[in-house]
Amino acid sequence: MKQARWMLMVLAALLLSIGIASAELNYILPDSNSRELTWDEVARWDYETLGYAFNEIFARHGYVFHPGEKYDNYFSCQPWYTPNRDTNNQRAVYPYLNATEWANYELIKEVRSYKAENGDLSLIHIPSPRDISGSRMP
Numbered sequence: 001m002k003q004a005r006w007m008l009m010v011l012a013a014l015l016l017s018i019g020i021a022s023a024e025l026n027y028i029l030p031d032s033n034s035r036e037l038t039w040d041e042v043a044r045w046d047y048e049t050l051g052y053a054f055n056e057i058f059a060r061h062g063y064v065f066h067p068g069e070k071y072d073n074y075f076s077c078q079p080w081y082t083p084n085r086d087t088n089n090q091r092a093v094y095p096y097l098n099a100t101e102w103a104n105y106e107l108i109k110e111v112r113s114y115k116a117e118n119g120d121l122s123l124i125h126i127p128s129p130r131d132i133s134g135s136r137m138p
């Protein structure tokens with residue numbers, strides 16, 4: 001009986017770890033909630049994917065997207081996404097983002113803006129404005 005219980009515990013732990021690993025595979029930027037991203041790694045993504053990437057930061061916290069629109073359709077299919085019951089995102093989502101998530105959101109938004117202004121040069125190294133001028137773009 002002890003052996004069967006032990007086997008069940010091992011099996012449960014294995015299934016849990018597989019579930020966690022497979023959920024991470026469904027993220028565009030799996031660690032954007034725990035590590036500040038760099039310009040270079042964000043710039044590798046195309047303009048459209050970056051739209052999903054910065055919305056992913058909010059979706060992790062249950063951001064409620066406009067029903068039937070592309071982000072709602074995409075995130076509703078993700079196994080980790082659960083929209084909040086409270087549809088007021090300013091109250092239900094924004095206060096719960098940590099400093100790393102806000103920094104990554106701002107960086108992704110900046111790279112995306114840069115790509116829009118300069119053409120979408122996906123998969124081509126785009127030098128960071130910090131590399132050029134030593135500071136962020138205005």
